[in-house]
Amino acid sequence: MNNPFVALVPLAPLAVVGRVFLAFLANLGRVSIFTGKSLSAVVTPPFYWRLCLQQTMTIGYYSLPVVGMTALFTGAVLALQIYLGSSRFGAESAVPNIVVVGLTRELGPVLAGLMLGGRVGAAIAAELGTMKVTEQLDALITLQTNPFRYLVVPRLVAATITTPILVLVADIIGVMGGYLVGIHQLGFNSTVYLKNTYDFMEPMDVASGLVKAAVFGFLIALMGCYHGFNSRGGAQGVGKATTDAVVSSLILILIANYLVTTAFFDQ
Amino acid sequence: MTGNFTAPPRLEIIDVHKSFGPKIVLNGLNLALAKGESIVVIGGSGTGKSVMLKCVLGLLHPEQGQIRIDGEDTVNLRGADHERILTKFGMLFQSAALFDSLTVWENVAFGLIEGAGMEREQARAIAVDKLSKVGMGKDMAEADPAGLSGGMRKRVGLARAIATEPDIIFFDEPTTGLDPIMGDVINNLITECVQDLGATTLTISHDMSSARTIANRVAMLYDGRIIWAGGVDQIDHCENEFVDQFIHGREEGPFALEVS
Numbered sequence: 174m175n176n177p178f179v180a181l182v183p184l185a186p187l188a189v190v191g192r193v194f195l196a197f198l199a200n201l202g203r204v205s206i207f208t209g210k211s212l213s214a215v216v217t218p219p220f221y222w223r224l225c226l227q228q229t230m231t232i233g234y235y236s237l238p239v240v241g242m243t244a245l246f247t248g249a250v251l252a253l254q255i256y257l258g259s260s261r262f263g264a265e266s267a268v269p270n271i272v273v274v275g276l277t278r279e280l281g282p283v284l285a286g287l288m289l290g291g292r293v294g295a296a297i298a299a300e301l302g303t304m305k306v307t308e309q310l311d312a313l314i315t316l317q318t319n320p321f322r323y324l325v326v327p328r329l330v331a332a333t334i335t336t337p338i339l340v341l342v343a344d345i346i347g348v349m350g351g352y353l354v355g356i357h358q359l360g361f362n363s364t365v366y367l368k369n370t371y372d373f374m375e376p377m378d379v380a381s382g383l384v385k386a387a388v389f390g391f392l393i394a395l396m397g398c399y400h401g402f403n404s405r406g407g408a409q410g411v412g413k414a415t416t417d418a419v420v421s422s423l424i425l426i427l428i429a430n431y432l433v434t435t436a437f438f439d440q
Numbered sequence: 441m442t443g444n445f446t447a448p449p450r451l452e453i454i455d456v457h458k459s460f461g462p463k464i465v466l467n468g469l470n471l472a473l474a475k476g477e478s479i480v481v482i483g484g485s486g487t488g489k490s491v492m493l494k495c496v497l498g499l500l501h502p503e504q505g506q507i508r509i510d511g512e513d514t515v516n517l518r519g520a521d522h523e524r525i526l527t528k529f530g531m532l533f534q535s536a537a538l539f540d541s542l543t544v545w546e547n548v549a550f551g552l553i554e555g556a557g558m559e560r561e562q563a564r565a566i567a568v569d570k571l572s573k574v575g576m577g578k579d580m581a582e583a584d585p586a587g588l589s590g591g592m593r594k595r596v597g598l599a600r601a602i603a604t605e606p607d608i609i610f611f612d613e614p615t616t617g618l619d620p621i622m623g624d625v626i627n628n629l630i631t632e633c634v635q636d637l638g639a640t641t642l643t644i645s646h647d648m649s650s651a652r653t654i655a656n657r658v659a660m661l662y663d664g665r666i667i668w669a670g671g672v673d674q675i676d677h678c679e680n681e682f683v684d685q686f687i688h689g690r691e692e693g694p695f696a697l698e699v700s
Binding site for chain 2: 304307308309313314315316317318323
């Protein structure tokens with residue numbers, strides 16, 4: 174018996190690659206359509222201001238402790254590590270300069286983004302996923318309410334606006350963390366440390382970090398909403414949506430971080 | 441409840457087909473409801489009852505066929521046009537689908553506030569009135585839906601479904617998950633509320649006791665189409681073997697052959 178498909182067996186791995194690639198494109202298409210619908214809902218009435226304010230509290234205010242703690246200890250460790258490294262070639266005085274640049278440009282927005290990706294992204298996906306599997310999204314539609322305007326827009330707007338504010342606070346707390354270690358543990362003069370910090374910091378350092386934060390906030394809310402809206406089944410489906418939302422938002426944050434950094438500082 | 445069978449149908453489902461991949465769920469479904477009529481669609485699990493309801497509500501889009509509301513084909517309506525049709529509908533979901541982030545009265549008033557743009561105070565008064573119609577006092581208005589029993593959630597869902605006084609009300613398994621007494625309470629509440637409004641209703645259910653209380657006509661959905669329809673008083677004497685097996689809950693019969 175001559176099976177004509179036997180000749181195709183060596184191509185099987187390529188078929189797998191093809192399937193994976195097609196699945197990736199299909200997902201990209203679905204996310205793009207979801208993003209388009211969300212952005213269209215952002216600029217078309219009705220606007221649910223009360224919900225936007227509510228989400229600003231949930232996403233921004235209640236995330237302050239976790240972001241603040243992260244920034245405080247990151248700033249402290251950063252000062253310590255830079256001191257240990259720079260002392261090998263007698264450049265200890267660079268500690269305040271590197272701490273402030275490192276925090277405002279990179280560690281502040283990225284670590285705050287990662288913490289928010291875990292806290293906020295998971296919460297949004299779990300809440301909307303539960304609404305999906307308990308038919309609450311269908312109920313919204315039957316009550317003549319567009320779920321994109323009612324659920325997605327407030328979360329997107331709140332996350333995009335509050336994440337830069339959180340990062341600004343994180344920058345200040347992080348620099349304070351470095352300052353405390355510098356003064357009490359590394360023996361820096363308080364005035365000199367603060368003057369070096371202030372003199373070395375440029376507006377663009379802070380601005381780039383805040384732009385990154387806005388992009389990260391948007392991505393976190395978008396992934397939370399997308400995976401929540403597309404959850405299936407019961408508790409397991411909601412759990413998977415939550416995991417997918419966190420993983421995808423964290424990966425997108427790292428990719429977006431590179432792209433925004435390139436846009437700002439590429440010579 | 442009696443329907444006006446001389447007027448054009450309030451809801452008409454014409455040759456509707458719906459598939460999910462290779463799985464054909466609705467296969468040429470036809471059904472018509474006269475104004476004021478109350479029909480219960482019965483059928484086994486997975487026969488497409490919920491899909492039919494979602495197609496009528498515009499939550500799913502059939503590949504073929506028409507769904508006419510007061511003569512207007514709604515299958516291709518989107519956005520504001522779809523929302524205009526939805527103002528004619530009320531819906532009681534199987535799980536009640538109450539919004540956990542809102543209080544009981546806010547759930548009932550949701551369609552009035554967000555859909556019809558009514559002031560909150562006015563909507564609250566209507567919500568409290570509707571809650572009293574389903575046997576829930578003012579003290580329950582501020583309650584959290586998560587703390588309610590299954591029967592109470594259904595009552596709140598029913599109050600929400602009738603709050604905007606819609607022309608057509610859909611009930612998805614209204615008594616599923618309730619004890620027989622609470623099921624009877626819900627059936628009677630549905631009958632009373634619908635009579636008060638003069639609404640047309642489409643109910644999907646497994647519960648024959650519910651069908652006998654609510655319906656003036658029963659239809660059986662099988663294999664993606666209606667295989668029998670008739671008055672509720674005819675159901676015990678119909679010669680359709682699927683209906684006969686279903687209403688008597690027997691293992692032996694054409695359904696059992698499929699399972700084996």
